[in-house]
Amino acid sequence: MLDDKQCPDCKRINEVLSRVGDRWSVLVVISLAQYGTLRFNELKRNLSISQRMLSLTLKELERDGLVNRTYHPTIPPKVEYNLTKMGESFREPVNVLGNWALDNLAKIDVSREAYDERASN
Amino acid sequence: MLDDKQCPDCKRINEVLSRVGDRWSVLVVISLAQYGTLRFNELKRNLSISQRMLSLTLKELERDGLVNRTYHPTIPPKVEYNLTKMGESFREPVNVLGNWALDNLAKIDVSREAYDERASN
DNA sequence: CATGGCGGTTCCCTTTGTGTAACCGAGGTT
DNA sequence: AACCTCGGTTACACAAAGGGAACCGCCATG
Numbered sequence: 135m136l137d138d139k140q141c142p143d144c145k146r147i148n149e150v151l152s153r154v155g156d157r158w159s160v161l162v163v164i165s166l167a168q169y170g171t172l173r174f175n176e177l178k179r180n181l182s183i184s185q186r187m188l189s190l191t192l193k194e195l196e197r198d199g200l201v202n203r204t205y206h207p208t209i210p211p212k213v214e215y216n217l218t219k220m221g222e223s224f225r226e227p228v229n230v231l232g233n234w235a236l237d238n239l240a241k242i243d244v245s246r247e248a249y250d251e252r253a254s255n
Numbered sequence: 256m257l258d259d260k261q262c263p264d265c266k267r268i269n270e271v272l273s274r275v276g277d278r279w280s281v282l283v284v285i286s287l288a289q290y291g292t293l294r295f296n297e298l299k300r301n302l303s304i305s306q307r308m309l310s311l312t313l314k315e316l317e318r319d320g321l322v323n324r325t326y327h328p329t330i331p332p333k334v335e336y337n338l339t340k341m342g343e344s345f346r347e348p349v350n351v352l353g354n355w356a357l358d359n360l361a362k363i364d365v366s367r368e369a370y371d372e373r374a375s376n
Numbered sequence: 377c378a379t380g381g382c383g384g385t386t387c388c389c390t391t392t393g394t395g396t397a398a399c400c401g402a403g404g405t406t
Numbered sequence: 407a408a409c410c411t412c413g414g415t416t417a418c419a420c421a422a423a424g425g426g427a428a429c430c431g432c433c434a435t436g
Contacts, residue, residue: 146353146356146357147282147352148282149360150352151278157269161265161268199366220359220366223358224359227348227351227352227354230351231352233348234271234348235268239270239271242274244320246319
């Protein structure tokens with residue numbers, strides 16, 4: 135499997151989705167876009183994400199070049215995160231998706247109810 | 256957990272991502288957008304997706320009202336899938352995301368390489 | 377007679393995702 | 407002295423995602 139002989143675009147889309155397509159990554163980017171700069175525990179409280187997942191997510195986002203990590207060796211330590219230029223540019227696709235969500239979530243719910251009712255007969 | 260007291264938008268984004276945010280759903284929508292109407296095995300070959308995942312994905316997309324399923328009781332059976340109006344409207348967010356991917360995948364790769372090299376020292 | 381295509385469904389198994397809890401070191405607070 | 411904060415890391419456990427193979431009925435083809 136995994137030929138990818140067909141649908142060449144799919145390979146690319148698949149790649150990007152497997153990088154930034156998980157929930158936490160998107161939510162972290164949204165938070166940083168909204169607040170500019172946030173510390174580790176601020177993000178944690180804001181998203182009610184577990185410490186472990188936040189750590190993993192931020193590491194990946196930094197590795198991918200979407201998020202900037204600044205370590206202040208004070209006591210207690212202070213670590214700030216903000217979006218890179220590429221991270222900022224990711225806001226547009228996220229916003230478009232968010233708006234679509236806003237417009238269509240209700241319709242999806244209706245469709246689901248209708249489908250489930252049909253299926254129960 | 257899962258308070259969602261903070262970041263009210265996150266709840267909505269999270270909802271839509273958990274519906275149509277998985278890889279296969281996106282790829283199926285892209286394929287249908289590109290070719291108009293496809294049969295089950297055409298999609299399967301096109302995406303090199305397993306039969307099981309394609310079946311599950313299509314069922315969910317139909318339930319959500321993004322995809323239309325037309326069953327022709329011929330022999331052999333013929334089942335055609337195409338996008339609904341809502342499915343069509345989903346192309347825009349997907350395209351924006353796809354374009355972002357196209358523009359930034361290379362940069363992400365570069366960033367990853369640099370990060371990994373730094374980390375190995 | 378055996379095989380293959382169509383459109384699935386079902387079972388099993390492995391991989392991945394995600395949460396919980398404990399721990400870290402240095403210093404501040406009670 | 408005991409505990410809390412910050413920013414993590416690590417070990418463990420469980421749930422969900424997803425692939426592979428077998429099976430289904432029905433008919434056409436070899």
